[in-house]
C-alpha cells in the first residue's frame with residue numbers, strides 16, 4: 001500500500017472496537033423491562049421475522065427470571081444472542097413498539113434480549129437438549145445462521161445432523177463478517193458451540209461441489225438443507241483493480257475479525273466504493289483502525305444510499321466522508337494505489353488515496369447446482385434471499401427444520 005496509517009495504540013484500538021451498545025446493568029434492565037406495556041398482539045413480536053414473544057421475555061426479566069426469558073427468546077430464534085447485538089431493531093421490533101406512537105422512546109428490546117441471553121451464554125447454561133433418536137439423518141451445507149438454526153431444531157427433534165462447512169470456523173458471516181463493534185467472533189463462536197453441543201456433527205473445511213458432490217448428499221441422506229450464503233464481493237470492472245492496496249470489503253472485515261487489531265493495516269486515505277451496509281461497516285472500521293480519511297464514494301445521491309439511516313449516521317459520527325454522484329472510472333497508481341479517478345457532474349476528478357475497498361455487494365453462489373423442487377432438498381438464508389439479516393436466515397432455517405421434520409414423518413408436539 002502506498003502510505004499506511006500508523007498503528008494506533010492497543011488501548012485505543014480496544015476502545016474503538018468495544019461494543020457499540022454496551023450491556024445494561026441489572027438495575028437498568030429491570031427498570032426498562034417495567035416500562036413495557038406487555039401489549040396484546042404485540043407489534044414488536046409481529047415485526048420480528050422469528051416472532052420472538054417479546055412481551056413474554058420482557059415480563060420474565062421484570063420478575064427476575066433471566067433463564068426463562070432467554071428460553072423464550074432462543075426457542076423462537078437459535079441466534080437470539082447475536083441478533084440482540086446485530087439486528088437492525090430500528091426497522092424491526094423497536095421500530096414497531098407502540099411507544100413510538102406516543103412520541104416516547106421505544107423499549108430497548110435488543111439490549112433486554114442481550115441481558116437475558118448473556119446471562120445463559122456467560123454461565124454456559126444449557127436450555128435445550130437433543131430429542132429421542134429417530135434414525136433419520138440430514139445433511140446441512142453451510143454452518144452460517146441459516147444452516148445452524150436448521151441443525152439446532154432438527155437435533156431437538158431427534159434427527160441426526162451433519163453440517164458441511166467450507167471454512168475453518170463455523171458461524172458464517174457472524175464469525176467473519178458482522179462489524180467488530182457489534183459482534184466479536186469469540187461471542188459468535190460461543191453461540192454456535194451451544195448448538196453444536198446438541199450433538200451436531202460438524203465437518204469443517206469441506207466444500208460441497210469441490211470436495212463432496214452435492215448429489216452424493218442427496219443420495220446418502222434423508223434430506224438436505226442448503227444455506228451457503230452468498231459468494232465473493234462483486235468486481236468493479238475498471239482499470240487498476242489489480243493494484244496493491246485494492247481489497248474487497250469482506251476480506252478486509254474478515255481479516256480484522258480474525259487477527260489482533262494491530263495486524264489489519266489501512267491506508268492513511270481510504271476510499272470505499274459502494275453505499276450499502278457492508279460499505280458502511282468497511283468505512284467505519286477503516287476509520288476506527290486509524291485511517292486519517294475514510295471516504296465513501298457512491299455513484300448516486302445521498303437519498304439513494306441502500307444502507308440503513310442509522311448506519312449512515314454512525315459513519316458520519318465516526319468522521320467518515322461521503323462523495324455522492326461520483327462514478328469510479330479507474331484506479332491509478334504505479335504498482336500501488338495512488339488515487340481513484342471518478343466522473344462527477346462537473347467532469348473527471350482524481351481522489352487521492354492509498355487504499356480502495358470494494359463494497360459493491362456479493363455474487364450468488366455457483367459451486368453446485370441445487371435441483372429445483374426436489375422433495376428432499378430445502379434452501380434458506382442469504383443463498384435464497386440474495387442478502388438479508390441474521391434474523392431472516394435464522395427464521396428460514398427454523399422453518400426448513402419444520403418442513404424437513406414433516407417430510408421425515410414426524411408430528412410436532
Ligand SMILES: Cc1cc2nc3c(=O)[nH]c(=O)nc-3n(C[C@H](O)[C@H](O)[C@H](O)COP(=O)(O)OP(=O)(O)OC[C@H]3O[C@@H](n4cnc5c(N)ncnc54)[C@H](O)[C@@H]3O)c2cc1C
Nearest residue numbers: 142144145146166172173207208229381382388389390393
Ligand atoms: C459485511 C456484512 C455485515 C453484516 N452485518 C449484519 C448485521 O449487522 N446484522 C445482521 O443482522 N446481518 C448482517 N449481515 C447479514 C448477515 O450476516 C447474513 O444475512 C447472514 O449471515 C446470512 O446467513 P446464512 O447462513 O444464510 O449465510 P452465511 O452467514 O454467509 O453462511 C453461509 C456458510 O456457508 C458456507 N459455505 C458456502 N459455500 C459452501 C460450500 N460449497 N460447501 C460448504 N459450505 C459452504 C460459508 O463458508 C458460510 O460459513 C451482514 C452481512 C455482511 C456481508
Ligand code: SF4
Nearest residue numbers: 036037039044097098
Ligand atoms: S410494542 Fe413495545 S410496549 Fe408493547 S410489548 Fe412490544 S416492547 Fe412492550
